[in-house]
Every structure is written in C-alpha cells, then in structure tokens.
Amino acid sequence: MKFIAIANQKGGVGKTTTAVNLAAALAEAGHRALLLDLDPQANATSGLGVAPATGASIYPVMIGERAVAQQIRSTAQERLSIIPSEIDLAGCEIEIARLDHPLHKLREVLQPLHDNQSFDYLIMDCPPSLGILMTNSLAAADGLLIPVQSEFYALEGISKILDLTKRMQEQGLNPGLQLIGVLLTMFDARTRLSQQVLTELQSHLPDKIFNTIIPRSIRLGEAPSFGQSILQYDPHGVGAHSYRQLAMEFVARLR
Ligand SMILES: Nc1ncnc2c1ncn2[C@@H]1O[C@H](COP(=O)(O)OP(=O)(O)O)[C@@H](O)[C@H]1O
Numbered sequence: 001m002k003f004i005a006i007a008n009q010k011g012g013v014g015k016t017t018t019a020v021n022l023a024a025a026l027a028e029a030g031h032r033a034l035l036l037d038l039d040p041q042a043n044a045t046s047g048l049g050v051a052p053a054t055g056a057s058i059y060p061v062m063i064g065e066r067a068v069a070q071q072i073r074s075t076a077q078e079r080l081s082i083i084p085s086e087i088d089l090a091g092c093e094i095e096i097a098r099l100d101h102p103l104h105k106l107r108e109v110l111q112p113l114h115d116n117q118s119f120d121y122l123i124m125d126c127p128p129s130l131g132i133l134m135t136n137s138l139a140a141a142d143g144l145l146i147p148v149q150s151e152f153y154a155l156e157g158i159s160k161i162l163d164l165t166k167r168m169q170e171q172g173l174n175p176g177l178q179l180i181g182v183l184l185t186m187f188d189a190r191t192r193l194s195q196q197v198l199t200e201l202q203s204h205l206p207d208k209i210f211n212t213i214i215p216r217s218i219r220l221g222e223a224p225s226f227g228q229s230i231l232q233y234d235p236h237g238v239g240a241h242s243y244r245q246l247a248m249e250f251v252a253r254l255r
C-alpha cells in the first residue's frame with residue numbers, strides 16, 4: 001500500500017479536485033483507494049456526497065480515542081472509500097502539538113492500514129497551510145504530488161513545499177519521502193501564460209512535471225456541487241479523460 005500526500009500550501013490550486021478525482025480514477029481502474037480528507041473545510045468529503053459529521057474524521061484517531069478502521073466509510077463508487085473531515089479538525093492541530101512526537105502522529109495511527117493491506121492507495125487531501133496536519137501528512141507519506149495552478153507565481157509557490165520536503169528528508173522525519181510529480185491544473189492551452197508556466201516548471205524540475213496536464217474545465221468545477229467525482233458527473237468529458245490519464249501515469253511513476 002502506498003500513502004500519497006496531495007499538498008501545496010496555497011489554496012485554490014486544485015488539490016481537492018485532484019485528490020477526489022485521482023482517487024476515483026484509481027478505483028475505476030481496479031485499485032482499492034482510500035481518500036483521507038485532512039482539510040477542516042471538508043471539500044473532498046462533500047465533493048463525494050458525504051456529509052461531514054462530528055467525530056467521523058481522523059481527529060478522534062489522532063488523539064487515541066478510536067482506531068483508524070472505525071472511521072472508514074464506503075462511497076457511491078466501488079473500491080473507493082473515504083475518511084471524511086469535519087470542522088473540528090481545525091482544533092486537532094492544537095491538540096496534537098501537545099502530544100509526544102506530534103509530527104509522527106498520523107504515521108503512527110495509519111500504521112494498521114499498512115499492516116492489513118485492505119487498500120492499494122491512500123490519497124491524503126491536505127489543507128492549504130504548512131501547519132501540523134500537512135506536516136503530519138508529509139511525515140506519513142511515501143510520495144508527494146503537488147498540484148500547481150497555471151499562473152505567474154507557480155514556481156515561487158512550490159519552492160516552499162519543496163524546501164519543507166527536503167528538510168523532512170534531511171532531518172530524518174521522513175527520509176523516504178519521494179516527490180512523485182508536479183501537476184499543472186486549470187491549464188488553458190490558448191494562453192501564452194499557461195505555456196510559459198509549463199516551460200518554466202519543466203526547466204527547473206526536469207522529469208518531475210507530469211506529462212498529464214489538467215485543463216480548465218467548467219465540468220470539473222461543477223461536479224463537487226453534485227457530490228460526484230468527474231468520472232460519475234461527466235464520464236466522457238475532457239476532465240474525466242485527463243484524470244484517468246493522470247491515474248495511469250501516477251501508477252507508472254510509483255512503480
Ligand atoms: N481543472 C479545473 N477546471 C476548472 N475549475 C477547477 C479545476 N480544478 C479545480 N477547479 C475549481 O477551482 C476551485 C479550487 O479548486 P480546489 O481543488 O478546491 O483547490 P484547493 O483544494 O487547492 O483549494 C474549486 O472551485 C474547483 O472546483
């Protein structure tokens with residue numbers, strides 16, 4: 001089983017859209033996927049039609065009140081399960097900060113998932129900050145996927161998370177953490193800016209930019225309000241196609 005963090009400290013870059021639709025595409029392709037919503041905003045949770053409920057998140061697990069298996073719920077899609085989020089998850093950061101080994105808490109409580117191998121991939125949707133929940137996610141992850149919006153400051157945005165990743169590797173917090181790739185989202189092939197961002201990223205991080213690029217698509221923006229992944233909402237559209245392609249490239253890169 002592989003643990004994957006979908007992270008970027010910037011909001012609105014397509015983290016949740018990618019976490020939901022990558023997990024859904026992996027499930028559709030026959031893999032057993034578990035989506036872990038680590039953002040108190042609970043967008044991934046509601047985006048899959050699950051209502052955020054008090055006590056249903058990873059929070060009680062992090063503070064030792066429940067086992068991770070108790071929080072796993074099935075979704076409308078076969079092979080796709082979720083550990084939902086809840087607003088209270090915001091308070092979790094403060095509580096974890098007081099515990100011993102606060103940065104390894106998530107890794108510790110997720111260990112049973114590694115042990116019983118009921119899933120092939122754990123996809124973690126991170127909140128938009130370099131806080132304790134995101135650091136915990138990076139400390140628990142085998143791999144990191146960074147979505148970036150195709151806009152002018154894309155590279156500056158990811159340098160922070162790349163620095164954090166490097167520090168975590170060097171300081172022994174997670175020496176095995178691997179950057180799987182940087183994913184361009186909301187790409188508009190008609191604009192020069194989108195092309196420039198792509199070229200710039202490719203020159204700074206050769207081999208680390210996914211060949212798959214997620215285009216800007218109205219359907220991708222609409223799907224969450226129907227509580228559906230793009231594979232359910234618009235299975236034959238360009239959004240579903242690109243996330244299926246991402247899933248294939250993702251699996252190949254992890255091999
Ligand atoms: N490829 C896309 N095309 C159009 N809209 C998108 C696309 N990806 C994301 N969005 C929309 O942009 C907004 C921010 O995306 P989201 O995935 O929630 O970002 P994050 O989780 O990084 O904050 C959401 O309203 C989402 O529906």
Ligand SMILES: [Mg+2]
Pocket residue numbers: 015016017039043126
């Ligand atoms: Mg989000």
